[in-house]
Structure formats: structure tokens, C-alpha cells
Amino acid sequence: MTTNISPEFLDETVQTLREYIRIDTTNPPGNEGEAARYLKTILEREGIETRVEEPAPGRANLTATLKGKGEGRPVILLNHMDVVQAEKEKWTVPPFSGEIRDGYLYGRGTLDMKGMGILELMALLYLKREGITPDRDIIFLAVADEETGGVMGAKWMLDRHPELLKVDGVINEGGGGVLDNGKSWYEVSTSQKVLCQVQISAKGEGGHASVPKEPSAITRLLDALEKIRKHPFPPVLIPTVQEYYRRVAPLQKAAWQPVCQDMEGAFRRDDPLLKEILADPINHTMTHHTAAITVLRAGEKVNVIPTDATARVDCRLIPGTDPDDFLDALKEIVDDPNVAVEGTFKGINPPPTPHDTPLFHAIEKAVDLHDPGAIVTPHLVPGATDSRYFRAAGVPCYDFIPFRLPIEERMRIHGIDERVSIDNIRFGVEVMIDILLNMEG
Ligand SMILES: [Zn+2]
Structure with a gap:
């Protein structure tokens, strides 16, 4: 099934990301409580059951569940709310202003990974608004503290909620689309060093x-x-x-x-x-x-x-x-x-996630709908993401942000003038919706 999202839905996606970027969640200290309240307001307005827990004052983890038909175990859309520090004086635009310039939304977290968080959020809202009951529960899990190791975030949640490990898969940050010399391909990280x-x-x-x-x-x-x-x-x-x-x-x-x-x-x-x-x-x-x-x-x-x-x-x-x-x-x-x-x-040394699975194929199909014939491949990511906590328990994790980025844009992650193009936001939210739709049936 191909999605046909309206211009209004795209505008809403961009606007939601702009407001989310304006919440400064530099870790340390994190301040994810405010980010969680922002997301909770949106989710509850749409009638999606949401729970916020506080591992420490000012810190927060949010879980929202779109109920499915109970056919198959849940899938988790994982994202972290915290960002790394930004050296304000070196940026062309203030890193927490959510400013748009020349077709790009600038801001700390646009790529790592508030942008992906909003793609996941909007995909969930799309299903809810269209009245689509997924086969399985889809859990939106926004966590704190990824940038300093996840002890108050993913790890804290899994220690307290072992049911989060009884799932068929996790979609998280890590890999993504690459643009180089006019060619594009898509790396889905299934393992990390x-x-x-x-x-x-x-x-x-x-x-x-x-x-x-x-x-x-x-x-x-x-x-x-x-x-x-x-x-x-x-x-x-x-x-x-x-x-x-x-x-x-x-x-x-x-x-x-x-x-x-x-x-x-x-x-x-x-x-x-x-x-x-x-x-x-x-x-x-x-x-x-x-x-x-x-x-x-x-x-x-x-x-x-x-x-x-x-x-x-x-x-x-x-x-x-x-x-x-x-x-x-x-x-x-x-x-x-x-x-x-x-x-x-x-570090934890979990076995790699297999790539011959329904969730991996759902990603392949979704990419093919929007970039026909492009190569989609499993990948070993050199860095570390929260997926390691899930993989250690045998949960398949697919680290994949559906943005197509030239190498130069990727280098801005954790750097100066981090940004994402409005075109990429449109592409990303369409692919994310199709991943969720392709998982079904
Ligand atoms: Zn990240």
C-alpha cells in the first residue's frame, strides 16, 4: 500500500519537529521531562494511551501504545529525546531555534535523533487518524539519556519493564539512506561494534x-x-x-x-x-x-x-x-x-540481528515504494546505539533513519549546523508510514 500524505500532514510534521527542536534537551543535564510532556500532550490529544516515568528529577521516559489486533507481538519505535551539546557560537543559526533556511530545518537533534522521533510519532498518528488498527501493538518509546550511555533511559526502562523485550522487533536510529554522486542506497544497521x-x-x-x-x-x-x-x-x-x-x-x-x-x-x-x-x-x-x-x-x-x-x-x-x-x-x-x-x-557483545525477517522486508518494501530499485542492505554500525540493550536479550533491532543524506550532511551529526532538508522530512515520514503498513498482513 502506498501512502499519499497531504501537504497539511507534511506541514504538521515539519512544525512538530520545529517545536520539539526548541526544547533544549542537551545531555547533561538532559531535561527530557519537558520533551516528554510535549510528546504526551500530542499523543493524548489523539487518544493514544501514554505513560511518562521519571528516573530522576527532570528526566523522563515515555511509552505510548497504539493497540493492535493482538496478531503477533508488538514492534517498538525507539527514539531518544536527549541531544549532545552544541557550540552555539560556531553555528550559523541558533541550534535550538528551529529555524528554516534555504529548504533546511536547522537544529541540534534534527538528525540525531529528534527528527526520527517525530517521523515515528507522525507515522503512529497517521495510522490512528486513518482508523487503521495494526495487526500488532505498536509501541512508541521515547527515552532519556542515550547520549551518555542510556542508564536512565533504555536500560532503566528495560530493567523495570521486561515486557518491552517480548517484542518482534525494534526500529531505531543508526543506519539510513546515503546519497553519493547521484546514487542512493540504504543501510539498515543490524549489528554494532x-x-x-x-x-x-x-x-x-x-x-x-x-x-x-x-x-x-x-x-x-x-x-x-x-x-x-x-x-x-x-x-x-x-x-x-x-x-x-x-x-x-x-x-x-x-x-x-x-x-x-x-x-x-x-x-x-x-x-x-x-x-x-x-x-x-x-x-x-x-x-x-x-x-x-x-x-x-x-x-x-x-x-x-x-x-x-x-x-x-x-x-x-x-x-x-x-x-x-x-x-x-x-x-x-x-x-x-x-x-x-x-x-x-x-560493552555488551550481542549477536547480530538477522536480516531475513518480516520487519527487514517491510523496510525493503517501503524504501522500494519511494526510491524504486534502490539497494537496501544490512550493515554494521561502528558506533553504539540503545539497540544493544535489546539485542543483548535477543530482540531483532533495525537501526534505520529514512533520510537520504550526502556524506557531508551526515558529518554534521554531533557537529556544527546539524540540519535536515524539508524534502527529507517528507520522504522520511512517507517511508516510515509505509514501513508500519508493510509490517501488516
Ligand atoms: Zn542518537
Whole structure:
């Protein structure tokens, strides 16, 4: 079924997003209470049952359920209400003004992810207003705190409401449509890398800088970091990524196409083109553990050799890798009794969501209605979303925002002048409605 939304409905979608953007939910502190009240007013006006819970003063999680016929378990439309900080002075338009310029709605959260939240909300309202009773319950779940780990948001809700795990699937942020050189394709993230944060601490003899002795804490740390940086972590191919390359093969340059078609074969025979393909940063992160050195601390005074030096390394592991095994490997790479390697945070390591499911096919069909013939593919997302809490319990999660974004627009997420085009809002809400309609029957 194709939707034919009215210009008034589109205007309402844009206007609702503008007002939602104007609620500053920068986390910390979050202030999702006000955002939840805004959404609750809309949902209750439409006669949709809504519940708001407060994990802490000012913080809130909202659940609204559009009742279905009870055929099949519910599907959750997940979104987070908080946003990351915006450096106001660097923006062309104030980040919480909801201003429209040259066909774009600017604002912190337009892409991550208040925009998607409003697409989900409006799709729910569309079904309700059209008098469509879905086969199953559709749960709109707007949570707090995603940007600082979800402890007061998704995790808080799942600890208290285990029924939210008895569902057939979750649609959330993560992947989306990509526009590049006039071509568009759609990445539905079905897996994410496993976070492993590491602290590396070196000790050594201190003293006056006029008589330096090696090794010192600092030189030991530098050597350790250099070993990690130069270590050739071998590529790992998981089925999700193999399928991703198979589907996007026609978009690659001619020489790469046969290799992408059969990545497993290419890995087996160690195809010489692999090196070139996997050198691209995006391809690299989808096939390798990565270790980014992000914090360095040592010394206070220029003429004193310090006794301690520490670094922090943000590691993202290929799914299926146990963070403890990875830490053991790092210790062997560093191989220095005066340098300690410890994990400070180990992420959840859930199995990837399968892509041969009715919900994935509903997304494929909805995209095809609005961008006929475009490639839709499962995908491994390098970052982390709230989906990990659901996937850890075996719930299929599809991380997919139906906006078509050029790479340049994507880079604005968490950055300066985050924005979404009015065309994308129209496209997104139509696709979202069709995903819900295609899930049925
Ligand atoms: Zn987000």
C-alpha cells in the first residue's frame, strides 16, 4: 500500500519537529521531562494511551501504545529525546531555534535523533487518524539519556519493564539512506561494534630533566602506544558485513565489484585488491578491531620527569570478540611489566540481528515504494546505539533513519549546523508510514 500524505500532514510534521527542536534537551543535564510532556500532550490529544516515568528529577521516559489486533507481538519505535551539546557560537543559526533556511530545518537533534522521533510519532498518528488498527501493538518509546550511555533511559526502562523485550522487533536510529554522486542506497544497521575502553598506565623513575634516564614512564608509554598503533590487527569478516558488500557491490568501481560480490572468497585467497578496499576508513572499521588513542596524561612541569604516564584508548571490536580476550592480546602486544593495560569499560557483545525477517522486508518494501530499485542492505554500525540493550536479550533491532543524506550532511551529526532538508522530512515520514503498513498482513 502506498501512502499519499497531504501537504497539511507534511506541514504538521515539519512544525512538530520545529517545536520539539526548541526544547533544549542537551545531555547533561538532559531535561527530557519537558520533551516528554510535549510528546504526551500530542499523543493524548489523539487518544493514544501514554505513560511518562521519571528516573530522576527532570528526566523522563515515555511509552505510548497504539493497540493492535493482538496478531503477533508488538514492534517498538525507539527514539531518544536527549541531544549532545552544541557550540552555539560556531553555528550559523541558533541550534535550538528551529529555524528554516534555504529548504533546511536547522537544529541540534534534527538528525540525531529528534527528527526520527517525530517521523515515528507522525507515522503512529497517521495510522490512528486513518482508523487503521495494526495487526500488532505498536509501541512508541521515547527515552532519556542515550547520549551518555542510556542508564536512565533504555536500560532503566528495560530493567523495570521486561515486557518491552517480548517484542518482534525494534526500529531505531543508526543506519539510513546515503546519497553519493547521484546514487542512493540504504543501510539498515543490524549489528554494532563492541566498545572496549582501555587505560594504559606506565611507571618509571622520576627526576630532574637535566639528567634524563631512559626508560621513563613517558617513554614506556610512548613505546606501548606505538606498538598498539603499528599492530596489524588482521581483518575479520562477519556474515552481516559479507552480505553488505555483496549488496553494495554494484555501487563500487568496476575493479572492486567481483571482490565485493564474494568477500569470503576474497578473504580465503587473500585477494590482492582487499588491501586497497579495506584501506578506506569505513571499510577498515567494518572489518577490523580499531584502537584510537584519545587521552594522554603525564607531567606537570617542564623540568621534571614524571613517575607516571597514562593514556586512554577507545577500542571498537568486531562483534563476536570477547573484550577480555582483546585485552589479553593488547597486553601481549605491549609486553612490558612496567606498563599496565586495563579495561575501564567493556560493552555488551550481542549477536547480530538477522536480516531475513518480516520487519527487514517491510523496510525493503517501503524504501522500494519511494526510491524504486534502490539497494537496501544490512550493515554494521561502528558506533553504539540503545539497540544493544535489546539485542543483548535477543530482540531483532533495525537501526534505520529514512533520510537520504550526502556524506557531508551526515558529518554534521554531533557537529556544527546539524540540519535536515524539508524534502527529507517528507520522504522520511512517507517511508516510515509505509514501513508500519508493510509490517501488516
Ligand atoms: Zn542518537
